[in-house]
Structure formats: C-alpha cells, structure tokens
Amino acid sequence: MMNKLILEVSGLTMDFGGIRALDRLDLDVRSKEIVALIGPNGAGKTTFFNCLTGIYLPSNGDIRLVSPQTGKESRLNGLKPNKITEKGVARTFQNIRLFSQMTVLENVMIGRHCRTSSLILGAIFRGRKTRKEEQETIDKSYEILEKVGLAEQANEFASNLSYGAQRRLEIGRALATEPFLLLLDEPAAGMNPQETADLVSLILQIRDEDHAILLIEHDMKLVMTLSDRIFVMDYGEKIAQGTPAEIRVNRAVIKAYLGEDVESDNA
Amino acid sequence: MITVKEVKKSLLVSLWFVFLTFPLMVIKVNPYERTVSWRWSNMLYVAIGTFVISLLAKAWFVRKERRMARQQDSCRSRTPIIQKILQRPGYRYPLAAFLLGAALAFPQLFSTYQANIMTTALMYIVLGLGLNIVVGVAGLLDLGYVAFYAVGAYSYALLNLHFGMGFWTVLPIGGLLAALFGVLLGFPVLRLRGDYLAIVTLGFGEIIRLILENWNAFSKGPSGISNISRPGFFGMEMSLDQAMIYMYYLMIGLLLVTIFVVNRLQDSRLGRAWLALREDEIACQAMGIDKTRTKLIAFSLGAFWAGLIGVIFAAKTTFVNPASFTFMESAIILSIVVLGGMGSIVGVILGALILVLLPEYLRALSEYRMLAFGAILVAMMIFKPEGLIAGVRRVYCYQGRKRNTALKNDE
Ligand SMILES: Nc1ncnc2c1ncn2[C@@H]1O[C@H](COP(=O)(O)OP(=O)(O)O)[C@@H](O)[C@H]1O
Ligand SMILES: [Mg+2]
Numbered sequence: 001m002m003n004k005l006i007l008e009v010s011g012l013t014m015d016f017g018g019i020r021a022l023d024r025l026d027l028d029v030r031s032k033e034i035v036a037l038i039g040p041n042g043a044g045k046t047t048f049f050n051c052l053t054g055i056y057l058p059s060n061g062d063i064r065l066v067s068p069q070t071g072k073e074s075r076l077n078g079l080k081p082n083k084i085t086e087k088g089v090a091r092t093f094q095n096i097r098l099f100s101q102m103t104v105l106e107n108v109m110i111g112r113h114c115r116t117s118s119l120i121l122g123a124i125f126r127g128r129k130t131r132k133e134e135q136e137t138i139d140k141s142y143e144i145l146e147k148v149g150l151a152e153q154a155n156e157f158a159s160n161l162s163y164g165a166q167r168r169l170e171i172g173r174a175l176a177t178e179p180f181l182l183l184l185d186e187p188a189a190g191m192n193p194q195e196t197a198d199l200v201s202l203i204l205q206i207r208d209e210d211h212a213i214l215l216i217e218h219d220m221k222l223v224m225t226l227s228d229r230i231f232v233m234d235y236g237e238k239i240a241q242g243t244p245a246e247i248r249v250n251r252a253v254i255k256a257y258l259g260e261d262v263e264s265d266n267a
Numbered sequence: 268m269i270t271v272k273e274v275k276k277s278l279l280v281s282l283w284f285v286f287l288t289f290p291l292m293v294i295k296v297n298p299y300e301r302t303v304s305w306r307w308s309n310m311l312y313v314a315i316g317t318f319v320i321s322l323l324a325k326a327w328f329v330r331k332e333r334r335m336a337r338q339q340d341s342c343r344s345r346t347p348i349i350q351k352i353l354q355r356p357g358y359r360y361p362l363a364a365f366l367l368g369a370a371l372a373f374p375q376l377f378s379t380y381q382a383n384i385m386t387t388a389l390m391y392i393v394l395g396l397g398l399n400i401v402v403g404v405a406g407l408l409d410l411g412y413v414a415f416y417a418v419g420a421y422s423y424a425l426l427n428l429h430f431g432m433g434f435w436t437v438l439p440i441g442g443l444l445a446a447l448f449g450v451l452l453g454f455p456v457l458r459l460r461g462d463y464l465a466i467v468t469l470g471f472g473e474i475i476r477l478i479l480e481n482w483n484a485f486s487k488g489p490s491g492i493s494n495i496s497r498p499g500f501f502g503m504e505m506s507l508d509q510a511m512i513y514m515y516y517l518m519i520g521l522l523l524v525t526i527f528v529v530n531r532l533q534d535s536r537l538g539r540a541w542l543a544l545r546e547d548e549i550a551c552q553a554m555g556i557d558k559t560r561t562k563l564i565a566f567s568l569g570a571f572w573a574g575l576i577g578v579i580f581a582a583k584t585t586f587v588n589p590a591s592f593t594f595m596e597s598a599i600i601l602s603i604v605v606l607g608g609m610g611s612i613v614g615v616i617l618g619a620l621i622l623v624l625l626p627e628y629l630r631a632l633s634e635y636r637m638l639a640f641g642a643i644l645v646a647m648m649i650f651k652p653e654g655l656i657a658g659v660r661r662v663y664c665y666q667g668r669k670r671n672t673a674l675k676n677d678e
Contacts, residue, residue, distance in 0.1 A: 053553055054552075055549060055552075055553070080552070080557075081549075081552035081553055082552050082553075082554075082555045082556055082557050082558070085552075085553060085554060085555035086555055090553070090554075091553055093550065093553075097547050097549065097550040097553075098547075098550070099542070099543045099546045099547060099550065100546065101542070101546055101660075102539070102542055102543065102546070102660060103660045103661075103662075105663055106539055106542075106660065106661075109539060110539055110540065110543045110551070110554050110556070111554050111555075113536060113539075113540055113554060113555055113556050114554070114555025114556070115555075116536055118535065118536050118537075119536075119537060119564070120532070120537065120564065120568070122535070122536075123531050123532050123535030123536065123537050123538065124528050124531050124532065126531060126535075130535075133536075134535075134536070137536070138663050154663070155660075155662045155663070157660070173554065174554075176554075177554060177555050
C-alpha cells in the first residue's frame with residue numbers, strides 16, 4: 001500500500017527555554033492511513049500535535065502538508081491555528097476542551113465555522129444565502145452527531161455528557177471542519193471497554209471515509225489493532241518506527257517502556 | 268434544616284460584625300461640643316440584623332444545594348420560569364405586544380418629566396445591549412465602554428458646532444466613528460485576556476476623558492459644548508415638551524431595532540463563534556475561528572452602539588462635557604449587564620430598568636446609591652452568578668433527513 005503523502009515532518013525541534021521537548025523529529029502520514037504516535041508520558045507527543053496545529057511555533061524544522069484532493073502543497077510552520085484547520089487538519093485535545101455552556105449540536109456547528117462565511121450583514125438581514133448556509137450547517141452537524149452516536153443528546157449542554165460521549169463529541173466537532181488529516185490525542189483515555197470498542201469502530205469508519213488519522217494513545221491493544229504504522233517517541237526523540245509487528249519486538253521500545261533492566265537481562 | 272452548628276456560625280458572624288462596625292455605629296464624636304456619645308443600642312441592632320441575614324443566607328444555600336442534588340437525580344436541567352414564559356409563543360407575543368403598547372402609551376399617560384426619565388432608562392438599555400455583545404456574549408471584559416459613548420457624543424457636538432450638521436446625518440457617523448475607535452483600540456489590546464484587557468480598556472476610557480478635559484482648543488475642555496441642536500423632524504418647530512416626547516419615541520424605535528439586531532446576531536454563525544470564544548480560545552482556534560477578527564467585530568459592534576447613544580445623549584441634553592463620561596458610567600453599564608444576566612436580552616432590559624429607575628424614584632436614598640450597587644453586585648455573585656435571567660441556548664430542529672426522504676419519495 002503506497003498512498004499519497006499528505007504530511008511530511010522533517011527535523012522538527014521544539015525548545016521551551018532549556019527543555020528540548022521535541023528533538024529533530026521526522027514523521028510522515030499518507031492518505032487513508034492510521035498512524036499511531038506512542039511513547040511514555042512526557043515524551044513530547046502532545047507538544048508535537050501543538051506544533052502541527054500552530055498552537056506552538058516550532059523552534060526548527062519543517063512541516064509540509066499536501067492536500068490529497070487538490071495536490072496543493074503548503075508549509076504549516078508559522079501559520080495561525082485557524083489557517084491550519086482551514087487547510088484540512090483538525091484535532092481533539094488530551095484534556096477535553098468542549099464548549100461546555102453550549103449544546104452538543106452547537107459544538108459541532110462551531111466546527112462548520114471555517115467552511116461557512118456569513119458575517120454581520122448576513123446575520124442581521126438573514127438573506128436567502130445565509131438561511132441556506134445555516135440550514136446546511138444544522139443538517140451536516142446532525143449527520144455528524146448521528147455518526148458519532150450523539151444525535152439523541154443534540155440539544156443538551158455538552159457538560160452534561162458522560163466522559164466517553166464528550167470524547168466522541170470532540171471527534172465529531174473536529175470532523176465538522178472537513179479535515180483530511182485528523183489528529184486524536186488519547187481518545188480512549190478514561191473510557192470503559194465498551195466505549196473503547198465503539199471508538200475503534202468509529203475510527204475505522206472515519207478512515208474508510210477518506211480521512212487519514214494520526215493517533216496518540218496509551219492503550220496498546222487499541223494501537224496494535226488499529227494502526228498501519230507506529231512511531232515511538234521518548235524524551236522528544238523518535239526511537240523507532242514501523243508496523244505493529246515490528247514495534248512489538250523492537251528492543252529500544254521495550255527498553256523505553258520497561259526500563260534499563262530488560263536490555264541488561266537480554267544482553 | 269438549620270443545625271445548631273449553623274446557628275453558632277451565624278452568632279460568630281454577628282459578633283465579628285459588631286466588632287467591625289463598633290467605631291462607626293457605637294462611638295459618636297461631636298467635635299464642636301467636644302463630647303463623645305456611646306450608642307450602645309446600635310450594637311444590638313447590628314448583632315440581630317447580621318444574625319438574621321446570615322441565617323437566611325445559610326438557609327438559602329441549603330435549599331439550593333438540595334435542589335441541585337434533586338436535579339442531578341432527575342437529570343433534567345431547570346429552565347427559569349421567566350424563560351419558560353418567554354419560550355411559549357402563546358405567551359410570548361401577547362406579552363411583547365402588551366409591553367410595546369404600554370411603552371407607546373407611556374408619554375400620554377404620564378408627565379413629560381416621567382417620559383424623560385424613561386428616555387434615560389431606554390438609553391441605558393441600549394448601552395447595556397451593546398456592551399452585552401462585548402462582555403456577555405464574547406466575554407471581553409471592557410471597562411472603558413464609556414469612551415465610545417463619549418466619541419459619539421463629541422462627534423455630534425463638534426460636527427454640529429463647526430459644520431452645523433444635523434442629528435440624523437451625524438447619528439450614523441457617530442456610530443461609525445466609535446466603531447472605528449473600537450477597531451483602533453482593539454488591534455493592540457485584544458491579544459490580552461481577562462484582567463489585563465479590563466485594565467487596558469479602563470485606561471483607554473480615562474485617556475479619552477482626560478483628552479477631552481485638557482485639549483481646550485479641540486473640545487473646549489471642562490466647560491464643554493452647549494447649544495447643540497435637538498433632533499429635527501422634517502423641519503418641524505417643536506416645543507421643549509414635544510421635543511422630549513419625540514426623543515422618547517426615537518429611543519423606543521432605536522431600542523426595537525437594537526433588540527432585533529442583537530437577537531439575530533446572537534443566533535448566527537458569528538454569535539456562536541463569540542460564545543465559543545468566551546469559553547475556550549484555544550479550542551476555538553483549533554476549530555478554524557479567526558480569534559482576532561471575531562473579537563474585533565464584537566468590540567467594534569459594541570462600540571458602534573455606544574456611539575449611537577452618545578449622539579442621542581448629546582442631542583437630548585444639548586450639552587456635553589467630560590464629566591458625563593467618567594468611569595462611573597462604564598461601571599453602571601457593566602452592572603446592568605452583570606445584574607441582568609450575561610448574554611440575555613431580557614435580562615439586560617430588566618437590569619437597566621432596575622439600576623436606572625430605582626435610584627430615580629428612591630431619591631431619598633441617593634446618597635447610598637454606590638453602596639447599594641456594590642451590595643447588589645456582591646449579592647448577585649453569591650446567589651445568582653448567572654444574573655437575574657440567564658440566557659438559554661436555542662434548540663435546533665433537524666430538517667435535513669425529512670427533506671431528503673421527501674425528495675426521494677418524489678422521485
Ligand atoms: N508550554 C510548555 N512550556 C514548557 N514546557 C512544556 C510546555 N509544553 C510541554 N512542555 C514539556 O514538554 C514535555 C513533553 O510534554 P507533552 O508533549 O505534554 O508529553 P506527552 O503528551 O507525550 O505526555 C514535558 O516535559 C513538558 O513539561
Ligand atoms: Mg500528552
């Protein structure tokens with residue numbers, strides 16, 4: 001399987017004062033692929049997402065994005081987060097960041113913001129174009145809610161949802177921005193086995209709808225079943241990459257996860 | 268209900284208050300007769316008063332907690348009763364029609380003096396609704412709102428003085444100038460958040476006032492500009508009374524337009540973006556919302572309304588000077604928004620009526636006005652942080668599926 005390249009990161013480095021959170025990281029994602037990014041806590045995975053989505057400005061390195069639809073190539077470094085979302089990269093957050101005082105549906109509708117355009121005059125006069133756009137926003141948002149299984153709770157406050165449902169709503173909200181690359185930061189954290197199983201089928205469904213997915217996750221079973229390829233990080237550096245089967249037996253990975261002893265035992 | 272422990276606590280609170288207020292309430296020094304009188308009885312009043320109030324507050328909290336617990340059991344969010352009434356179309360429209368009728372008949376039923384007070388209240392309602400966009404909806408704490416009000420008022424005063432421009436010409440100009448100031452201030456300032464934004468806007472408000480006070484050549488300084496023309500009505504000559512009543516109806520008209528516009532704005536793509544921005548800026552940006560632009564629009568729209576009312580203020584009083592644009596005005600308008608309920612139009616209207624009309628009709632207590640303001644705001648923060656009337660979220664209906672199936676059936 002050699003799909004088109006859509007994301008190519010090379011030499012990405014991020015320094016916070018004296019701390020080097022990312023160290024010359026290389027990574028690539030191809031279309032319709034599920035790629036996992038794993039590593040111990042504090043390895044720099046979330047920082048990597050923050051650099052990709054423009055929340056942090058990387059100290060060094062290059063992030064290239066190629067749209068699979070248009071083939072247009074762009075450099076993401078230094079772009080504002082909203083511009084990056086417009087280009088087709090959407091994300092969820094490790095510590096859920098929903099708009100808790102808005103309804104579930106409105107949360108998804110916010111995701112449609114960058115694909116719609118009405119402004120002050122449109123809002124006040126509500127011409128035919130604005131009305132059509134609004135109805136489209138509502139309909140598409142409902143469709144997404146059905147996909148993530150939250151249509152029933154559409155008009156409830158987001159804060160009233162269960163933890164697992166909130167995570168799914170974050171995915172729905174990200175999907176509403178019509179991304180071709182979806183970044184998920186620990187989507188299964190805090191979920192029970194049933195919720196995790198639902199999540200797995202949701203992620204597979206999203207992939208089948210032509211989205212590439214880059215996934216940070218600690219649940220190894222989930223990672224091993226879902227991913228096409230895995231990147232492993234530790235202390236900001238990439239220590240391994242490969243298919244799940246390759247990663248499972250990789251020395252460096254086992255060492256990073258279980259500590260020095262493993263190597264000395266085997267040696 | 269109330270336990271012994273709580274009674275003990277209330278006793279302690281009242282003792283503490285007796286101690287705190289001792290110098291004020293008990294000792295009275297008469298510097299002329301050089302005597303000191305001790306009013307011991309006041310101690311008793313303070314003690315009893317605080318004890319009762321503290322117990323009542325406790326009881327209220329106990330009730331509230333119980334209600335919350337019950338609510339979580341039944342998993343049902345409670346809509347306030349006023350909102351329930353407002354949401355029922357059967358009540359909503361008759362109620363609105365009645366209020367509008369009452370508002371229109373008001374100057375006929377009461378004296379011009381009363382109408383005049385009402386006009387002031389209406390102006391504050393519109394100011395409140397304008398600031399509500401900035402603070403209530405978009406969550407940008409603006410303490411210098413009065414600056415834009417001043418820009419509007421002085422644009423009319425100066426344009427009228429130097430070029431003899433009329434009210435109706437300057438009304439939109441004043442609004443747009445204020446909005447322009449909003450954009451100019453917003454650009455550097457809107458990257459700040461919360462407290463910092465509040466401090467900078469507060470400073471901006473004072474700067475505008477100080478410029479007006481000190482730049483004599485431009486604004487005639489503290490003595491202000493007088494003899495500003497009243498609004499014309501197709502060149503008709505009007506007596507003072509008629510002019511007042513005209514002003515009243517003009518404000519009713521502007522209020523209706525404002526309610527309409529603010530309502531539509533809140534329920535739009537832009538309004539949702541403002542709300543989202545109020546809650547989480549990072550998530551907003553990650554959803555593709557241009558933070559700076561969206562904030563700037565909110566800021567300048569709010570300023571636009573302040574500018575409009577500024578022009579009307581200048582026309583109503585026919586006189587402006589910097590003393591009308593102190594921080595107090597900003598504080599009052601902000602109190603209206605906070606008291607009424609952030610983001611709720613009905614709330615803001617109610618808040619403005621309470622905060623403007625009560626001091627007018629309770630003149631005897633006007634000395635304590637600021638004290639009462641403070642007390643009301645503190646009490647609100649404790650008992651009803653969401654304001655008198657909390658905003659409610661719209662319920663959307665899904666039409667797509669039905670329409671799609673209908674289409675398919677047609678085929
Ligand atoms: N804004 C920041 N300022 C300073 N240090 C940071 C910041 N964000 C992350 N870091 C540091 O970067 C490292 C990686 O953190 P993070 O990316 O959250 O790890 P992970 O998501 O892999 O658990 C940590 O040592 C953390 O302290
Ligand atoms: Mg993390």
